[in-house]
Amino acid sequence: MSATARKTAPLPDDIRAMKGGTPIVSLTAYTTPMAQMMDAQCDFVLVGDSVGMVLHGLPSTLGVTMEMMVLHGLAVARGLTSAMMVIDMPFGSYEEGPAQAFRNAAHLMRETGAGAVKLEGGMAMGETIAFLVARGIPVMAHVGLTPQSVNTLGGYTVQGRGEAGAALLADAQAVSEAGAFAVVLEKVPQGLADEITGAVPIPTIGIGASPGCDGQILVVDDMLGLFTAFKAKFVKRYAEFGVTGEAAIAAYAEDVRTGRFPGSEHVFADQAP
Template identity: 50%
Template sequence: MTHAQKQPARKTPAQQAPAQETPTQETPGRQDKAQGPASAPASKKQPATLYGGAKNRRVTIRDLAAAKERGEKWPMLTAYDAMTASVFDESGIPVMLVGDSMGNCHLGYESTVPVTLDEIAMLSAAVVRGTKRALIVADLPFGTYQEGPTQALRSATRLVKEAGVGAVKLEGGERSAHQVELLVQSGIPVMAHVGLTPQSVHSMGYRVQGRGEEAAQQLLRDAKAVQDAGAFAVVLEAVPAALAAEVTRSLYVPTVGIGAGAECDAQVLVWTDMAGLTPGRVPSFVKQYARLRETLGDAAKTFAEEVVSGSFPTEDHSFA
């Protein structure tokens, strides 16, 4: 049976998890009898939320499943270094993606295609070291999973063992379902990515995906295929808002939108786009929440001018 054919309904990640839990991995909203009566004052309970919730442990895929069930939306940002990741972690961002978008905005490549597994592993480890709470998801770069499930497992295992990430992400729907299935069966959580898949830029370009009845039905099949294979979430990139809303209603796992409208369960942006650090034009779906490129440029110019004029360093910045 192929993944495009009808398959038995699968349990959500929260239902699949073992019944036994450690005290630091409680299911949101669950009352442990050993911890006191269920009638404890609500004001003393920690909020069962992803953004602004408990900070004494890492966010897990169980938390994301619970958020889907209660209708909570959540934010995700990319991160590529320990310092930036620590800022986002302290700000309450529950999920961070060490994306192969690092190729464009961090490593100077023209696309995500040249990014290597070594580069992903190194920067993922830095992000993990810089965070305490967020679930860290690392991209499997182009050429590290397309050969099949065995190659995907080898690549993903390296990111989990060497970098310490909590999950991996890979692109593709039906064509990647077998990879997703083996990784999940092996204990590695997988976030899937359908719609516009940047690693396929040479074949599909940077265009909105899912327009037209046939394309929309294929995208829906792709999303369901990776869900049925065990993915805990599905990224929808550059998809018409109405179609993304339909996909979100059709899946029991969270959808993460990027240029896919407001009805997705979560939203992700490349952090350099979000913070106004990216030069030139940014995609139309990006909202810039700061002008960091301008701020850094002004700081660098002021520093340079003070050095040239001799006003820096002063006695306050010198040793006696």
């Protein structure tokens, strides 16, 4: 499904139908300008709760609120015309049970116009996913490293190695059977990610998983190199905006302090020409 071939954003069923075909392309976005930049290239754009760490300086995603997700969802929606928007359900907005999850998922979709929600968890979320899907809420699942569970997982570590692989495979199968239209696999060993991709009928979206997944997603700020002090193993830098940005700011500061900016071309004459 190429960006030039479609005139409207894909639906969750369109993403599901891409299983085993041309790899699905996705990035996170949190602002209108960034959404505009990626709209023509992505099949879906994720308004991730990673916004808490990327834009708000939080130490984890746990402090992200529904209000923050709505705010950034609205911003991203203004920048999209071709890509489907998926929005994360923040920590504490769905774990209590299916009814709570439906109220908050419906609120996110109603307020932002998102095409689907994403929530973390495997077998434990099966009932909730089925409840949402039965009531018209498309769900993208997320298993493996689930950042909202970082305190119980013991940090941002690879998930599913050794004997733990069977449980992670069962998680992926459970969310698929519950009705999720796709599943994100985060920080999963390549062999296990390939096994899961072959075992489930829905697309797998890898982030630190395998090139054999049905699609890939990255945090856009990581991919563009906006962070100069941190780079995860699974991130490929396609630019170094952080380095060039710091250099540009330093050049601006120098120009201001030495009187080189603003120059005559940047100011207005006393009389109109």
